[in-house]
Amino acid sequence: MGRIETTFARAKEQGRGTLGVFVTAGDPDLETSGKILDAVVAGGADIIEFGMPFSDPMADGPAIQASSLRALKGGVTLEKTLAMAKAFRERHAEIPLILMGYYNPIYIYGSQKFLDKAAAIGVDGLIIVDLPPEEDAELCLPAKQAGLSFIRLVTPTSDEARLPTVLAEASGFVYYVSITGITGTKSAAGASIDDAYKRIKSVTDLPVVTGFGIRTPMAAGEAANLSDGAVVGSAVVDIIANNLSDDGSTHDEMVQKIAAFVGDLAKGVAAS
Amino acid sequence: MTDTIVNSFVNQPDEAGRFGIHGGRFVAETLMPLILNVERSYKSACNEVNFTRELAYYQKHYVGRPSPLYFAERLTAHFGGAKLYLKRDELNHTGAHKINNVLGQALLAKRMGKTKIIAETGAGQHGVATATACALFDMECEVFMGEEDVRRQKPNVDRMRLLGAKVHPVTSGRGTLKDAMNEALRFWVANAQTHFYIIGTVAGPHPYPQMVRDFQSVIGKEAKEQLMEAEGRLPDAIIACIGGGSNAMGLFHPFLDDESVSIYGVEAAGKGIPSGLHAASLTGGTPGVLHGNRTYLLQDEDGQIIDAHSISAGLDYPGIGPEHSWLHDMGRVNYVSATDEEALVAFQLCSRLEGIIPALEPSHALAFTGTIIGDMNPDDIVILNMCGRGDKDLGAVLPMLDERGLL
Numbered sequence: 001m002g003r004i005e006t007t008f009a010r011a012k013e014q015g016r017g018t019l020g021v022f023v024t025a026g027d028p029d030l031e032t033s034g035k036i037l038d039a040v041v042a043g044g045a046d047i048i049e050f051g052m053p054f055s056d057p058m059a060d061g062p063a064i065q066a067s068s069l070r071a072l073k074g075g076v077t078l079e080k081t082l083a084m085a086k087a088f089r090e091r092h093a094e095i096p097l098i099l100m101g102y103y104n105p106i107y108i109y110g111s112q113k114f115l116d117k118a119a120a121i122g123v124d125g126l127i128i129v130d131l132p133p134e135e136d137a138e139l140c141l142p143a144k145q146a147g148l149s150f151i152r153l154v155t156p157t158s159d160e161a162r163l164p165t166v167l168a169e170a171s172g173f174v175y176y177v178s179i180t181g182i183t184g185t186k187s188a189a190g191a192s193i194d195d196a197y198k199r200i201k202s203v204t205d206l207p208v209v210t211g212f213g214i215r216t217p218m219a220a221g222e223a224a225n226l227s228d229g230a231v232v233g234s235a236v237v238d239i240i241a242n243n244l245s246d247d248g249s250t251h252d253e254m255v256q257k258i259a260a261f262v263g264d265l266a267k268g269v270a271a272s
Numbered sequence: 273m274t275d276t277i278v279n280s281f282v283n284q285p286d287e288a289g290r291f292g293i294h295g296g297r298f299v300a301e302t303l304m305p306l307i308l309n310v311e312r313s314y315k316s317a318c319n320e321v322n323f324t325r326e327l328a329y330y331q332k333h334y335v336g337r338p339s340p341l342y343f344a345e346r347l348t349a350h351f352g353g354a355k356l357y358l359k360r361d362e363l364n365h366t367g368a369h370k371i372n373n374v375l376g377q378a379l380l381a382k383r384m385g386k387t388k389i390i391a392e393t394g395a396g397q398h399g400v401a402t403a404t405a406c407a408l409f410d411m412e413c414e415v416f417m418g419e420e421d422v423r424r425q426k427p428n429v430d431r432m433r434l435l436g437a438k439v440h441p442v443t444s445g446r447g448t449l450k451d452a453m454n455e456a457l458r459f460w461v462a463n464a465q466t467h468f469y470i471i472g473t474v475a476g477p478h479p480y481p482q483m484v485r486d487f488q489s490v491i492g493k494e495a496k497e498q499l500m501e502a503e504g505r506l507p508d509a510i511i512a513c514i515g516g517g518s519n520a521m522g523l524f525h526p527f528l529d530d531e532s533v534s535i536y537g538v539e540a541a542g543k544g545i546p547s548g549l550h551a552a553s554l555t556g557g558t559p560g561v562l563h564g565n566r567t568y569l570l571q572d573e574d575g576q577i578i579d580a581h582s583i584s585a586g587l588d589y590p591g592i593g594p595e596h597s598w599l600h601d602m603g604r605v606n607y608v609s610a611t612d613e614e615a616l617v618a619f620q621l622c623s624r625l626e627g628i629i630p631a632l633e634p635s636h637a638l639a640f641t642g643t644i645i646g647d648m649n650p651d652d653i654v655i656l657n658m659c660g661r662g663d664k665d666l667g668a669v670l671p672m673l674d675e676r677g678l679l
């Protein structure tokens with residue numbers, strides 16, 4: 001069993017959903033970003049979604065846009081993101097690590113080279129926002145060949161006719177985008193998550209996690225209760241934005257606040 | 273030229289929306305069902321007489337098509353070479369070629385039962401055209417425009433507001449067309465079920481590049497017929513400026529299989545290609561994926577998009593329509609460039625010699641024309657697409673002309 005399967009099986013045994021946390025690689029700088037990853041693990045996250053920054057993140061709201069720009073300004077590249085992923089895996093052997101982002105930096109890096117490297121490092125899966133099933137030949141099929149899960153985004157616009165297409169090549173787990181919108185903006189109603197979860201589960205046996213617009217321990221708990229897990233991104237990234245300093249003097253405090261917030265999220269999910 | 277031999281250049285894209293390696297549908301899943309629906313609706317509309325008839329009606333009676341093909345006698349004499357004809361799309365209602373496409377898409381939106389419209393705009397011509405169509409068809413209109421462009425194209429912002437559109441100034445990035453497109457796409461993702469996105473150029477996810485080209489091809493079809501009437505033959509060269517490339521694709525497409533016709537697409541070289549401050553995606557870029565399609569982009573070695581630079585807000589975009597990228601790969605169209613300074617000189621030249629104040633965008637095409645037309649034979653014929661008029665640019669251009677002692 002891979003790390004993703006093990007993680008969902010363990011959470012299920014414990015009678016709770018999983019907690020996924022998104023942070024951007026290299027935000028606010030390369031060194032602090034590594035510490036933030038450790039803080040997210042220490043706080044009790046089950047799955048790490050590590051953002052590969054892109055200059056034009058079309059599905060992201062202001063928080064993650066700003067986060068990507070900070071990281072790029074700090075000199076992060078895809079090569080450095082992979083190096084951070086490698087170092088992370090050496091420190092944490094068990095926790096699933098998902099790389100999330102947009103296709104262009106991967107395409108420019110060289111898709112096969114990227115996949116080989118990611119697989120060798122111990123990355124578990126990919127979420128690529130701008131690669132729908134219609135473009136599966138680009139990365140999804142080669143990723144599965146390389147032994148990486150290709151995690152699909154399902155959205156409120158994915159109707160019954162569309163779902164089988166979206167889920168045909170899905171692997172690892174399914175990421176339900178609970179709002180029609182960009183990251184970190186509005187929040188979904190519980191009833192709509194419940195309904196979507198049932199629709200998705202009628203097509204796939206994969207675990208389904210819920211994300212976009214989840215900002216509090218309570219909301220994380222509710223989403224984890226209505227599906228197999230919750231993902232929180234913008235609310236964590238906001239802690240970075242609110243604790244910046246030019247000389248980095250506030251960054252230790254930032255890391256501590258993130259660990260505490262993730263701890264609260266984990267409690268919220270554990271109570272689900 | 274690549275080794276690939278094709279029988280025809282007019283049969284692209286394929287079912288997946290590909291022009292060679294370019295094009296495609298690189299969008300968030302939220303938008304996919306919608307884009308597939310646009311594709312289905314467009315296909316069925318094309319086969320319906322009522323749709324094409326209604327579009328033709330508005331083109332004739334509302335836009336004023338066909339636009340004249342005008343023999344520019346004084347420019348011809350000035351350059352001292354081939355005969356220069358101007359395809360006068362700047363005479364269209366709203367002052368540019370953009371309305372050709374907007375009416376087509378607005379009628380499609382109407383057929384699909386959508387009454388809320390999104391658009392991005394650079395120079396503001398597409399925004400004005402969209403606001404106009406929305407007034408005409410009683411639709412809600414939201415236009416996304418970079419903050420920098422709002423400043424340099426103020427008359428168009430005023431026109432949009434007067435027409436009832438809501439203009440959203442976009443502050444992210446450098447506040448130009450790329451950022452406006454990002455923000456329009458974000459708004460669309462959030463409003464996918466209710467809104468129709470009228471893309472203004474031959475770019476974006478399939479079917480947009482094809483659909484916009486089809487609606488703009490009226491330019492090339494008319495020009496071909498009009499020149500046949502005036503001169504009894506095909507032109508030797510056709511020339512158009514390129515930002516995303518919709519006016520150029522509209523002029524070029526009907527001529528792609530006419531081997532004797534040389535075709536030139538003129539990109540904006542800004543402060544010069546070596547300066548790095550330009551918008552010439554084909555001359556200075558590499559293939560990548562942005563805004564729903566694969567195409568040539570200005571980007572760094574890490575795949576991050578680089579800001580474009582041009583005096584012309586309409587050309588200030590780090591990408592280009594995927595069909596142009598394919599035609600570049602195939603070697604069918606020659607992609608060249610003109611700088612800010614060259615465009616300024618051409619802007620003034622056209623105003624003085626023909627009494628036609630061109631937009632800064634086609635001024636680039638005219639500037640390039642000046643570099644080749646003098647060496648052509650007096651019997652040769654060149655068509656330049658005068659795709660927009662320059663009223664919108666006066667505020668920005670006049671101080672620059674004054675500074676250079678050109679007024």
